[in-house]
Amino acid sequence: GAVVSQHPSWVICKSGTSVKIECRSLDFQATTMFWYRQFPKQSLMLMATSNEGSKATYEQGVEKDKFLINHASLTLSTLTVTSAHPEDSSFYICSVQKRGGPYEQYFGPGTRLTVT
Amino acid sequence: GQNIDQPTEMTATEGAIVQINCTYQTSGFNGLFWYQQHAGEAPTFLSYNVLDGLEEKGRFSSFLSRSKGYSYLLLKELQMKDSASYLCAVETNTGFQKLVFGTGTRLLVSP
Numbered sequence: 201g202a203v204v205s206q207h208p209s210w211v212i213c214k215s216g217t218s219v220k221i222e223c224r225s226l227d228f229q230a231t232t233m234f235w236y237r238q239f240p241k242q243s244l245m246l247m248a249t250s251n252e253g254s255k256a257t258y259e260q261g262v263e264k265d266k267f268l269i270n271h272a273s274l275t276l277s278t279l280t281v282t283s284a285h286p287e288d289s290s291f292y293i294c295s296v297q298k299r300g301g302p303y304e305q306y307f308g309p310g311t312r313l314t315v316t
Numbered sequence: 317g318q319n320i321d322q323p324t325e326m327t328a329t330e331g332a333i334v335q336i337n338c339t340y341q342t343s344g345f346n347g348l349f350w351y352q353q354h355a356g357e358a359p360t361f362l363s364y365n366v367l368d369g370l371e372e373k374g375r376f377s378s379f380l381s382r383s384k385g386y387s388y389l390l391l392k393e394l395q396m397k398d399s400a401s402y403l404c405a406v407e408t409n410t411g412f413q414k415l416v417f418g419t420g421t422r423l424l425v426s427p
Binding site for chain 2: 243291295306307308309312
């Protein structure tokens with residue numbers, strides 16, 4: 201099956217610093233990548249849709265200046281949490297959609313962010 | 317708006333059958349996914365329904381009724397390892413065919 205990797209798998213940072221999370225599609229080219237956030241005992245909430253070569257599309261209520269997304273190639277998307285605060289502590293998961301279909305999202309293993 | 321509802325928690329015993337329901341009201345609909353998620357891990361794909369009816373895959377089956385905005389996931393011969401959260405997600409046809417996830421159902425299987 202498809203393999204999606206995320207790095208780092210977990211990170212602890214101090215309040216006010218920035219953290220970059222990488223999402224890589226290892227098995228196929230991904231035109232579209234999605235970034236989700238999941239708080240404890242809650243479901244996944246879509247933050248933004250990352251498109252290769254163009255600006256990301258953010259969901260309502262998600263600050264684009266705080267969560268910077270760069271989809272630099274067909275296999276790599278990055279999410280940077282800028283000026284992190286404790287309320288940004290969450291599980292961040294990316295998923296990729298295979299170019300040319302079928303439409304099924306393959307999820308990365310997630311990144312646990314803790315802001316102290 | 318988008319609204320996808322699932323029961324919050326369910327319990328069942330090993331070897332039994334459990335049905336997890338999902339009702340949805342979304343601005344678009346292309347299909348419906350079910351994912352399994354163990355604590356601290358990423359979701360893994362279970363099933364995908366586009367047309368009305370039942371899709372069977374081993375111990376897991378998924379049903380869809382588009383006219384009723386309703387789906388269920390049926391798990392047979394429950395095993396302890398089936399204890400996990402089960403997420404219903406609707407593939408909307410707005411924008412980039414993004415997935416809208418339901419609230420998730422935590423299933424606890426006891427001996």
